[in-house]
Amino acid sequence: xxxxxxxxxxxxxxxxxxxxxxxxxxxxxxxxxYIYQRFRVLEQGLEKCTEATRAYIQxxxxxxxxxxxxxxxxxxxxxxxxxxVHNLALRVERAQREVDYxxxxxxxxxxxxxxxxxxxxxxxxxxxxxxxxxxLLNANLEGLKYLLSQLHGCDNMLMGIxxxxxxxxxxxxxxxxxxDAVSDSPKVYxxxxxxxxxxxxxxxxxxxxxxxxxxxxxxxxxxxxxQGTGQVIYKGFLFFHNQGTPNxxxxxxxxxxxxxxxxxxxxxxxxxxxxxxxPSTYIDLAVDEHGLWAIHSGPxxxxxxxxxxxxxxxxxxxxxxxxxCRSQDAEASFLLCGVLYVVYSSGxxxxxxxxxxxxxxxxxxxxxxxxxxxxxxxxxxxxxxxxPRDKQLYAWNDGNQIIYKVQTKRKQPLE
Numbered sequence: 001x002x003x004x005x006x007x008x009x010x011x012x013x014x015x016x017x018x019x020x021x022x023x024x025x026x027x028x029x030x031x032x033x034y035i036y037q038r039f040r041v042l043e044q045g046l047e048k049c050t051e052a053t054r055a056y057i058q059x060x061x062x063x064x065x066x067x068x069x070x071x072x073x074x075x076x077x078x079x080x081x082x083x084x085v086h087n088l089a090l091r092v093e094r095a096q097r098e099v100d101y102x103x104x105x106x107x108x109x110x111x112x113x114x115x116x117x118x119x120x121x122x123x124x125x126x127x128x129x130x131x132x133x134x135x136l137l138n139a140n141l142e143g144l145k146y147l148l149s150q151l152h153g154c155d156n157m158l159m160g161i162x163x164x165x166x167x168x169x170x171x172x173x174x175x176x177x178x179x180d181a182v183s184d185s186p187k188v189y190x191x192x193x194x195x196x197x198x199x200x201x202x203x204x205x206x207x208x209x210x211x212x213x214x215x216x217x218x219x220x221x222x223x224x225x226x227q228g229t230g231q232v233i234y235k236g237f238l239f240f241h242n243q244g245t246p247n248x249x250x251x252x253x254x255x256x257x258x259x260x261x262x263x264x265x266x267x268x269x270x271x272x273x274x275x276x277x278x279p280s281t282y283i284d285l286a287v288d289e290h291g292l293w294a295i296h297s298g299p300x301x302x303x304x305x306x307x308x309x310x311x312x313x314x315x316x317x318x319x320x321x322x323x324x325c326r327s328q329d330a331e332a333s334f335l336l337c338g339v340l341y342v343v344y345s346s347g348x349x350x351x352x353x354x355x356x357x358x359x360x361x362x363x364x365x366x367x368x369x370x371x372x373x374x375x376x377x378x379x380x381x382x383x384x385x386x387x388p389r390d391k392q393l394y395a396w397n398d399g400n401q402i403i404y405k406v407q408t409k410r411k412q413p414l415e
Contacts, residue, residue, distance in 0.1 A: 002316055105348035154337035155287040156408040157364055158354075168209055168401040174280065175236045175403050176229040176383045177208075178394050180236065181287035189233055190217070194382075195243050197225040201254075210277075223259060224250055228281030229383040229396065230274070234292055234312055241283040246270035249283070249294070251315060263315035265308060268299030277331035277345060277380040288335040289388045295340070303327045307340055308360070325356035331380035336395065336408070339364060341372070345380050353376060368412050374404065 113263050149227075174194040179187065186204040201218040201250055202208040208217075209247060231240035238252040247270035251261040270282045284295040291312060298306040305325045309318040323335070325342040331352070333342040342356040354372035357364065382396040384404075393404035 012160065028174065045343050090383075112278070118391045128383060133180075136177075140333075146256065155363075155411045156337045157339060157404060157411050158336055158341055158357075158372060159370055159409050160372060160407040161374055162405040162407050165403045165405075166400050166401055167205070168397045170401070172399055173379070174229060174382045175396050176231060176385070177396065178231075178233055178385055179205075179387060179390070180233045181387050181389055182235050185236075189230060189238075191226065191229070194229055195225055195227050197222040204273075220254075220257070221247075226250075228283065229286035230272075230281050230295075232285045232287050232292070235288050237312070239276075239285050239292065239312075241270070241285070247283065247296075249285070249310075249315065251312075261315050263317075265294055265296065266317060267306060267320060269294065269296040269306070269308070271299055272297040272303070274305065274327060275330040275332060276328050278382065281383075284383075286333075286335045286385060287388065288337060288386055290335075290338050293335050295335075297327055298322055305333070305340070305342065305358075307335070307360075310387070321358070323358040325358055332382075332384040332395075334386040336386050336388075336406075343374065343381065343384060349379065352381065363411050365412060 011249045029178040041210060074172055089287060143185050169194070172192050176191045178189055179185070187204055188202040188208040190202065190208065192199075198219060198221050203217075207215065225244075226240040227243035228241055231238060233239075233254070236254055238254055239248075240250055240252070242262070243246040247265040247268075249263050249265060250259055251263075252258070253260045263282065272282070274281050274284045282296065286293045286295060290309070292310045294308045294310055296306055296308070298304060303326055305323045305327060306320055307323060308320040310316070311318055323340060325340065329344045329346065330342050331345050333340060335341070338360060340356075340358040341354050342358075343352055344355045345352045352374035357369060377397045377400075379398040384393055384395045386393055386406075391406065391408075393406060397403040
């Protein structure tokens with residue numbers, strides 16, 4: 001600003017010099033005095049302009065400081081306002097809960113009054129309800145007897161693991177692979193990881209082993225994601241634990257690529273891990289000669305496994321058994337001829353051994369059971385599933401897709 005004023009003064013002086021009188025008039029004392037007075041007036045005006053400019057600059061600086069202080073206070077007030085609004089929202093929510101509770105108490109009092117009025121009617125209905133319950137219990141008992149008679153149809157028991165064959169190697173530590181447990185389809189299904197909604201369908205085992213073999217695998221995308229490594233293929237349907245739910249089982253039609261049905265497993269299923277060394281599997285589905293099963297932990301039996309027989313057509317629960325097999329140190333399990341075999345390992349490493357066998361019918365004599373070991377592997381199994389059609393175990397261990405051949409014999413009749 002000062003530089004601009006100096007330039008303006010110089011320009012004004014040059015302008016006045018240009019209009020000075022000729023040299024012959026320059027010696028006139030009156031003219032000289034006049035010019036001197038004009039210069040004095042001009043200098044005074046410039047000084048006043050300079051002082052006004054300085055005052056303006058000072059006022060502007062003070063104004064900027066005041067604005068900055070006000071902005072800081074505004075931010076503080078904004079934070080306090082947000083905190084007050086949040087506290088108010090919490091109070092409103094708390095008040096709403098109290099109002100709901102009071103309404104609940106009022107409805108409960110109304111229900112009690114209604115119960116007093118209809119007590120006589122309920123007493124009359126109790127006899128009919130008791131009769132219905134007895135009828136249902138008899139029906140369930142008959143169904144259980146039928147189920148047990150069906151389980152008697154297969155009398156083989158596991159005697160040993162004959163051999164190991166590594167079919168394929170991948171870099172994924174968790175996953176599952178399988179074939180349809182019932183149909184004659186040669187297709188192989190490949191699930192990578194412990195959760196997701198995408199899996200692969202290979203035309204046969206050769207196409208699965210050799211990536212260059214045609215036809216190329218088909219990529220299938222589910223509308224829901226699976227959880228864990230307990231999915232199975234049974235009669236053209238994929239059964240899996242729906243991710244994000246504790247106990248929902250999805251039945252997916254592989255041909256139509258649609259969800260066919262769904263069910264909720266009872267008894268607290270899915271609230272705890274099935275196996276200690278499989279930290280992503282809460283429900284492990286299995287298939288044997290008798291059909292579809294679910295293996296899970298029960299809430300009231302101290303970490304013991306529960307096996308539930310499922311009717312695959314209607315997804316109805318046929319029966320559940322509490323087993324003595326614990327989930328601690330367990331890594332996988334499978335069913336063969338209606339008998340549960342649980343694989344354990346110490347610290348998730350070998351040796352991998354079957355330490356618990358549970359037969360719902362009690363037809364296996366413990367003295368007839370040999371020591372059942374799997375070949376030593378560096379890590380615990382992500383999954384072990386029995387395929388009743390080809391009598392083999394399909395397993396996943398440390399990125400390796402493995403087939404175990406098994407040795408069985410007929411159960412010895414108990415005396």
